[in-house]
Amino acid sequence: MASSREIHSSSPPSEVAFSYQQTLPPAPRRLNAGPLNLLFDYETGSIRRVCYGQREVVRQCYGAVRDRHWGTIYPVLKDVSVRQLPDGGFEITFTATCQKEELHYLWAARIQGDARRVRFEFNGEAQSDFLSNRIGLCLLHPILECAGSPCEIEHFDGTVEPSLFPQLISPAQPFREIRAIRHRVVDGMEIEARFEGEVFETEDQRNWTDASFKTYAPPLERPFPVQVRKGDRAHQSVTLTWMERTQVGGSREAAPDRIVRNIGHRTLRIDWERLRPKPAVGFGLPREQIHSEAAIKRMRALYPAHLRVDCHLEDADWSERLQAGETPALALGATLHIAVFLAADGDSELWALRDACRRVKAPIGLWLIFHRLEKSTSRRWVQLAREILREVAPGAGFAAGTNENFAELNRERPPMTSDWLPCFSLNPQGHAADSMTLIENLSAQGETIRTARTFSTQPVVVSPVTLLPRSNPGSIGASGTVTQPPADPRQGSLFAAAWTLGSISALLSSDGLHSVTYFETIGARGVIPAGQDDRVFPSYHVFAGLAEIDWLAEMEQAHSSKTEIAALAGVDKHGNRLVWLANLTPEQIEFSVECKGMERGALVRRIDERNVIESSRDPEKWWQQGSDEILDQAAHKIAIPQYGLVRLAAWSPKKVP
DSSP, X not given: OOOOOOEESXXXXXSOOSOSOOOOOOOXXXXXXXXXXXXXXXXXXXXXXXXXXXXXXXXXXXXXEEETTOEEOOOEEEEEEEEEOTTSOEEEEEEEEEEETTEEEEEEXXXXXXXXXXXXXXXXXXXXXXXXXXXXXXXXXXHHHHXXXXXXXXXXXXXXXXXXXXXXXXXXXXXXXXXXXXXXXXXXXXXXXEEESSOEEEEEGGGGTOSEXXXXXXXXXXXXXXXXOTTOEEEEEEEEEEEEESSTTOOEEEOOSOOOOOOOOSEEEEEEEEEEXXXXXXXXXXXXXXXXXXXXXXXXXXXXXXXXXXXXXXSTTHHHHHHHHHHHHXXXXXXXXXXXXXXXXXXXHHHHHHHHHTXXXXXXXXXXXXXXXXXXXOHHHXXXXXXXXXXXXXXXXXEEEOSSOHHHHHHSOOOTTOOSEEEEEEOSOSSOOSHHHHHHGGGGHHHHHHHHHHHOSSOEEEEEEOSSOSOOTTSBOXXXXXXXXXXXXXXXXXXXXXXXXXHHHHHXXXXXXXXXXXXEEXXXXXXXXXXXXXXXXXXXXXXXXXXXXSEEEEEEXXXXXXXXXXXXXXXXXXXXXXXXXXXXXXXXXXXXXXXXXXTTOEEEEEESTTTHHHHHHOHHHHHHSOOSEEXXXXXXXXXXXXXXXXXXXXXXXXXXX
16 A cells, blocks of 8 residues: 655755754644633644643644645645634634645635534635645544554444554554544543544554554545546535543433643653663765865764665765765764665675675674665565675674655564564654644654564664655656755754754663664754854754763653653763753743752753854854853752753762663
8 A cells, every 4th residue: 555655845945054043933822612722723724732621632633735746735824713702612714725836726624612522624626637645634643642542433334343543553544434433531531533524544653753643534545646626626524522421332421511630740750770771873974975074073072883874776876975985984983884775686786785895994884775676675685685795794784674664664564583673764754844743743753663673573773864754756866866865944953953852862762772873964964064164053962962871861751741841861981960851842941850869969051042053153162161050959940941952960979780
């Protein structure tokens, strides 16, 4: 079955300016109706984080218009009206224009809500002839509240089937032919989502590291793209109703206006007695960039374990790229992770690669084996690569899987008895590009490793992690050579640094991770901008902080704060205890850190909007200067500005394992 990945249709510029501020859309508006509260997003025309009391029951509901390449055509909203009604309810209306190239589509929305229900109506009409893969409403169910929970599926024929939201990431659609889904909110209370206007089905979006299940229409088993004619109309609706169930399998009635309280605060607890070794962390090498001496000097402070170099063996210049990776690897004391992309029968290509690698002086730590014609690498190519390449680097490991999303590996799993490392890449924009979604999706990254460990006994390789997808249907040029992947204009922002700390925390705290490769060393997709030797991107400091840590400490963080604060804690080789925090929101927040074990004092250092330019123009000075403040008690509240970073350091005489 074809992937349902949707990619932002507007390609970001190939290079990004050295920028620390991002243009923020209007802040979402919070609406309330009795125990119900939600956000209306002016940027996307969606309702988000629908909560009953403080318990999230729906992640998002929105209208989607996709082109024939799964491109998301983002709406331009007009005539927006948001009203709180005298009876305590609310009503939202707007019109939306989706237009790109030949595609021109108009739709109108009416969203009404009170204490017991919310209804989202979508009425659209095509203004031109075009091909489309999807038009209509999508409903996102949050992972923490739903995964593993029982539910009832009312099918289109009226039958009702008891089921479960998948606990592990499901490779196939868990629910099909849906008219309604009902599941528990709290004891004795449930929510019903009822769909009209089309046949809906549900997919597990954790396959693309989205932290949600998505219910959408039409089913993917239908042929697509579909020819849409000018004047074609669509009407769909989703109605969310809160119900009180008197007993299991018993009657239902509208839920009373009661508040559901949520436990959890902005707190972090650190267990310094439970330490684990830090997995290997490295960087990708840019396709066409030269590392200056200044860039190499600054990259040394990050102590990368490895550098990934991509060798597309059908390209004429693959051997030059391999040789170009040797210099920075030797200079940084890093091993090479060589990603091998086979194109033909593989035999002659691998022999040529073996000969070229014999001339490479840098140590080779890992081979990642892919084939251009396979979504997930089959056993034959791994065996062939091992037979031919083993003698070049006897100590190197072999990984295989997909250069794309976890979905491809999950749908075409290796044999349980395979002795190679499973691998996949990761990006947070498989379905949406707004900053709120990128933050929400951090919680799904560790789920991929957890699921992979159920079908492979080998540790997992995540390579690479990028902000944007690196490929789409237009990524292969007419000549057959791979073009430069796109760059996200947020790469050089504080937002990207905060997101990076969140990603590191999610992945490195997962059991069974072998290694992870982030971004690139230099350039628009890197941690140092190319051609600007006097500067680094803010994410550089996050990786410098990670380089300090040798052992990671176990952390306990209230779930209610995980979309607000990212945290990483560990000790260095001298026993110094270190904590890094990042504000994941566009507003200043306060956070409580229980600093037990740091009673002798914690030194506080900050990078935020007040000093981000200075700290990025002279990172060495920032690392050498004294602390901004001192914490002298076991628990302390820390105020962190929007997307700001905080480093806490304390000395401890305890020895590490």
